[in-house]
Amino acid sequence: MVELPNVRLNLANTAENVVVVRAVLSGLAESAGVDASDLADIKTAVSEACNNVVVHAYRGERGPLDVAIELGEGSMRVTVRDRGAGISDRALQDDPGRVALQDDPPGAIGLGLHVIRTLARRVEFDHPPGGGTRVSMELAAHGLHALHPGLAGGPDLDLTGMMPRFAAAVSVAPARLAQAVLPRLACALAARAHFSTDRLSDVQLLTDALAAHAVKAVCAHHVSLGVSVQPRDLELRIAPLRLGQAEGLVRASDLDGLGRVIETLADRHHILAGESHETLALCMLDRRAP
Amino acid sequence: MALGTTVDRTSSTSTQLHGAGENVSDLFARWQQLGDMTAREALLERFMPLARSLARRYDRSSEPFEDLFQVASLGLLKAIDRFDPQRGHSFPSFAVPTILGEVRRYFRDCGWSVHVPRGDQERALRVRDAQETLAGERGSAPTVNQLAQYLELDTEQVLDALQAIQAYGSLSLDAPRPGTDDEGVSYGETMGGEDERYELVELDATLVAALEHVPARERAMLHMRFVKDMTQTEIAAQVGLSQMQVSRLLRRSLDQLRALTCGNIDDG
Numbered sequence: 001m002v003e004l005p006n007v008r009l010n011l012a013n014t015a016e017n018v019v020v021v022r023a024v025l026s027g028l029a030e031s032a033g034v035d036a037s038d039l040a041d042i043k044t045a046v047s048e049a050c051n052n053v054v055v056h057a058y059r060g061e062r063g064p065l066d067v068a069i070e071l072g073e074g075s076m077r078v079t080v081r082d083r084g085a086g087i088s089d090r091a092l093q094d095d096p097g098r099v100a101l102q103d104d105p106p107g108a109i110g111l112g113l114h115v116i117r118t119l120a121r122r123v124e125f126d127h128p129p130g131g132g133t134r135v136s137m138e139l140a141a142h143g144l145h146a147l148h149p150g151l152a153g154g155p156d157l158d159l160t161g162m163m164p165r166f167a168a169a170v171s172v173a174p175a176r177l178a179q180a181v182l183p184r185l186a187c188a189l190a191a192r193a194h195f196s197t198d199r200l201s202d203v204q205l206l207t208d209a210l211a212a213h214a215v216k217a218v219c220a221h222h223v224s225l226g227v228s229v230q231p232r233d234l235e236l237r238i239a240p241l242r243l244g245q246a247e248g249l250v251r252a253s254d255l256d257g258l259g260r261v262i263e264t265l266a267d268r269h270h271i272l273a274g275e276s277h278e279t280l281a282l283c284m285l286d287r288r289a290p
Numbered sequence: 291m292a293l294g295t296t297v298d299r300t301s302s303t304s305t306q307l308h309g310a311g312e313n314v315s316d317l318f319a320r321w322q323q324l325g326d327m328t329a330r331e332a333l334l335e336r337f338m339p340l341a342r343s344l345a346r347r348y349d350r351s352s353e354p355f356e357d358l359f360q361v362a363s364l365g366l367l368k369a370i371d372r373f374d375p376q377r378g379h380s381f382p383s384f385a386v387p388t389i390l391g392e393v394r395r396y397f398r399d400c401g402w403s404v405h406v407p408r409g410d411q412e413r414a415l416r417v418r419d420a421q422e423t424l425a426g427e428r429g430s431a432p433t434v435n436q437l438a439q440y441l442e443l444d445t446e447q448v449l450d451a452l453q454a455i456q457a458y459g460s461l462s463l464d465a466p467r468p469g470t471d472d473e474g475v476s477y478g479e480t481m482g483g484e485d486e487r488y489e490l491v492e493l494d495a496t497l498v499a500a501l502e503h504v505p506a507r508e509r510a511m512l513h514m515r516f517v518k519d520m521t522q523t524e525i526a527a528q529v530g531l532s533q534m535q536v537s538r539l540l541r542r543s544l545d546q547l548r549a550l551t552c553g554n555i556d557d558g
Contacts, residue, residue, distance in 0.1 A: 023449065030453075037346070040355040043356065044356035111334075111360065111363045111364070114335060114363065115338070115359060118335070118339060187449060188449060191445055191449055194433045194435065196430060196431035196433050197421055197431045197433070197437070197452065197533060197534070197537075198431035198522045198533055198537075199431075200434065201452075201533070208541065209544065209548075212548050253548070255547065258512050259515070259517045
C-alpha cells in the first residue's frame with residue numbers, strides 16, 4: 001500500500017486549467033491560514049511548472065497535466081508531471097534551467113525554471129516510469145500543518161471513457177480536506193461554463209454541502225470528483241460512496257421543512273451503482289445566464 | 291515520501307546554485323567576454339531574489355504577483371546583458387533601476403497607474419459594485435467573464451474577489467450600497483419584520499433548535515431559496531440586498547446549520 005498525496009489533479013494541459021490548479025492551491029492555503037505571500041510564491045512556482053507542460057511538453061499537442069500536492073509541516077510539496085517526450089536525461093542533468101532558456105524565445109517561458117528555483121526550497125526533476133517529465137517542488141507554507149492522507153486503496157472514480165468530456169478529475173485525501181478544495185475547484189469550472197454569479201454561488205453552496213457530508217459517505221480514505229464543463233452546464237461526479245450512500249448524501253443536507261438543499265441547487269441527479277461502490281452525478285445548468 | 295523512492299531509481303537533479311562560490315565579476319567576464327551561457331545562468335540565478343523583492347513592492351497592485359515577477363526577471367536579464375563592470379558600479383546599483391523601469395513600463399503599457407495600488411479588498415468592492423451595476427442593466431446576474439471584461443481583470447481575480455466578498459468582514463452588510471441615497475436604508479429595515487414567519491411544523495427537534503440560532507432574515511432567505519426555489523437575484527430584489535450579500539448570508543447560514551446539526555463532521 002502506498003501513501004496517497006493529499007490532492008491529485010488530472011487535467012488536460014490547457015492554459016485555462018492552470019487557473020484550476022491555482023484555485024485548488026488557494027483553497028488549500030486559505031483554509032489552512034497559510035501566509036499570503038507564501039501563497040503567492042506557491043502559485044507562481046506551480047504555475048510556471050504547469051505552463052511549461054502547457055507550452056512545451058507535447059510540442060503544441062494536448063496531453064495530460066497531472067499535479068500532486070502533499071501538505072507538510074510549514075511546507076507544501078507540489079509535483080507537476082507531463083507524459084510527453086520530455087527533455088533528455090542528459091540535458092536535465094547538465095542544467096534544467098538552461099534547456100528551457102535556450103529553447104525558448106527570450107521572455108517566454110524560459111525564465112520559468114529559474115523562477116521555480118528562486119521560489120522553492122528544493123526542486124527535483126526526473127523522468128518517472130511511464131514516461132514524461134516530473135518537477136517536484138518543496139515550497140514554504142507558513143501556517144500549514146501536515147495532514148496524513150491515509151493509505152491508497154479502495155475504488156476510485158471511474159473516469160475511463162469520461163475524458164475528455166470531463167475537464168478535471170481531483171482526488172482528495174483525507175476526505176474532509178474536500179471542504180477546502182471542492183468549492184474553489186467547482187467555482188473555477190463554473191466560471192468557465194459561463195455561469196452567472198448567481199448560479200456560481202449555488203455551485204459553491206452545493207459543493208460546500210457535498211464536501212461536508214461526503215466524509216461520512218465515502219468508502220475509502222479519499223474522495224474523488226470529476227467535473228465536466230459545457231456552456232451553461234456543469235456535471236459533478238463524486239465517488240467512491242458506500243453502497244446506498246449516494247442517496248444518503250443527497251438527503252444529508254436537507255433542511256427538512258425548509259427544503260432540500262442539494263435537490264434544489266442541482267437540476268438533476270442520478271446514481272451510478274457499481275458492485276462495490278456508488279457514484280453520485282449531479283447536473284447544474286444556468287438557464288438564465290445571458 | 292513516495293516520491294523519494296522514485297527519485298532514486300531515475301535520473302534526478304537536485305537544485306543547486308551553479309557558480310555559487312564564484313565571484314560576480316568573474317561571472318560577468320565569462321559571460322560578456324566569452325559568451326559563456328552558464329555564467330549568464332549563474333548570474334540570473336544569483337540575482338533572481340533581487341528581482342523577486344522588487345516585484346514584491348508592487349504586490350498589492352492590480353497585477354498578479356507572478357506577472358510582476360516575470361517582468362522583473364526580464365528586467366534582470368536585460369540588466370545582466372547591459373551591465374558594464376568597467377564603469378565601477380556594483381551590479382545591484384545598476385540592476386535595480388533597470389528592473390524597476392521594466393516593471394513601471396509594464397504598468398504603463400497595461401494602462402494602470404503605478405501609484406494607485408489596488409488591494410484585494412478594494413478589488414473585491416469593485417467586483418461587488420460592478421456585479422450590481424451589470425445585473426441592474428441587464429436584469430440578470432453577469433457571468434465571471436463579463437465582470438472580468440468590464441473591470442479589465444482576469445477571471446481568476448474576479449473569482450478571488452467573489453471568495454473575498456464571502457470572507458471579508460469589512461465588506462459589511464451595513465456598508466453603503468450603490469443606488470441608495472445617503473439615508474441608506476439599513477438592511478435590517480428592508481426585511482419584513484415579525485410577519486416573515488414560515489411554517490416550520492415538520493422540523494425535527496435538532497433542526498428546530500439549530501434554526502433558532504439562525505436570524506429571521508437568513509431563515510427567510512433559506513425559505514425563499516429552498517422552498518420557493520427563487521434565484522439569489524430574485525431574493526436579493528425582494529429583500530433589498532445585493533445578490534452577493536444574499537450569497538454570503540445563505541452560505542453562512544448553511545454552514546451554521548451544518549455545524550449545529552452535524553457537529554461531528556470534523557472529527558472524521
